Amino acid sequence: MSTHLPSVVTSSSTSFLQARRRVLSGYRDWIRSSRWITENYQLEITSDVVKKRIRQEYEKFKGVSDLQTIDVLIYKGRTEYEETMNYWKQATHVMRFFDAPRAEDVKPTDFLGRFYAGRD
Amino acid sequence: MFSRVFTSSVARTATSSFAAVPRATPFVIRAAAAATPLRFYGAGPSPLSVAQVQERVLNVLKDFDKVDASKLTLDSHFITDLGLDSLDQVEITIAIEEEFNIELSDRDADDILTPRAAADKVPCPFEAREMEARED
Numbered sequence: 001m002s003t004h005l006p007s008v009v010t011s012s013s014t015s016f017l018q019a020r021r022r023v024l025s026g027y028r029d030w031i032r033s034s035r036w037i038t039e040n041y042q043l044e045i046t047s048d049v050v051k052k053r054i055r056q057e058y059e060k061f062k063g064v065s066d067l068q069t070i071d072v073l074i075y076k077g078r079t080e081y082e083e084t085m086n087y088w089k090q091a092t093h094v095m096r097f098f099d100a101p102r103a104e105d106v107k108p109t110d111f112l113g114r115f116y117a118g119r120d
Numbered sequence: 121m122f123s124r125v126f127t128s129s130v131a132r133t134a135t136s137s138f139a140a141v142p143r144a145t146p147f148v149i150r151a152a153a154a155a156t157p158l159r160f161y162g163a164g165p166s167p168l169s170v171a172q173v174q175e176r177v178l179n180v181l182k183d184f185d186k187v188d189a190s191k192l193t194l195d196s197h198f199i200t201d202l203g204l205d206s207l208d209q210v211e212i213t214i215a216i217e218e219e220f221n222i223e224l225s226d227r228d229a230d231d232i233l234t235p236r237a238a239a240d241k242v243p244c245p246f247e248a249r250e251m252e253a254r255e256d
Contacts (some may be wrong), residue, residue: 020206025226028210032217055207 005085010075012068019070021060025043030054037084041091045098053097125225132243173220174239180219181235184212216242 013019027049034050037043061073083089108114168176174194182189187202198204198212213229220242223230232238 021226021230024206024210024230027207027213028226028229029215039123051211055211058207 005082007082008078010071012048013071013074016067019067019074022074025072026074026081027054027058029081030077033081033085040087041089042092043091049098057097078084152227170239173242174235176219177216177235177238177242180215181212184208184215192235194239195234198233 013022031051031054034054035047037050038045038047064073084094086106101104138210149200178192181187181192186208191202196202198209199206204212209232210229213224215234216232216238217223222243224241228241230255
């Protein structure tokens with residue numbers, strides 16, 4: 001794991017089956033590396049918390065059914081993984097995933113709040 | 121050329137040492153070691169039996185919080201019987217990898233859908249035995 005993680009050439013999935021396999025392969029890489037991440041970035045959280053957060057991120061896009069959208073998500077996940085494993089990040093960048101959402105990112109739910117925010 | 125000879129001989133010894141000690145007959149080696157004054161450095165502890173591997177796979181699954189231990193048998197299917205999803209399946213295969221100190225290929229890991237299939241995929245339980253001894 002101390003060696004450089006190489007980039008992979010992006011390619012479009014030809015079928016949902018292939019996309020599924022690539023998603024699970026990416027998830028497997030992440031979960032396998034969760035302990036490495038906590039140890040090498042010296043995070044003050046356990047690897048279980050990291051695993052939970054990774055799963056949360058994958059579940060966020062559970063309903064995506066468009067093949068090209070899935071491909072983009074696969075590339076983004078892989079990019080994030082590569083940046084993490086090659087130390088192109090620092091501990092704060094990793095910990096940013098565990099921050100509570102910022103006040104301005106929380107969408108208002110009441111009528112006037114949505115009106116002021118320009119959303120309907 | 122030397123390196124090629126060297127790697128091939130290493131590969132041969134590696135495969136032969138695993139192939140030469142079938143799971144069922146470690147006792148022969150032990151008996152031989154006891155009878156002669158020679159020391160068999162490679163003999164070591166006997167590899168795990170199939171039943172032991174299966175038991176440890178089941179123990180891993182029992183520790184997995186989403187698995188209902190009462191429904192768990194050797195042949196219960198992760199997705200249809202235990203109600204898990206594909207992400208859970210990946211997590212289970214990684215827990216099994218950590219338990220036995222191995223790394224499964226994606227193809228092998230995809231096939232693991234029952235505890236029995238998982239036990240079948242565990243290739244070389246020597247290190248696992250060492251880990252077990254260390255835990256005691």
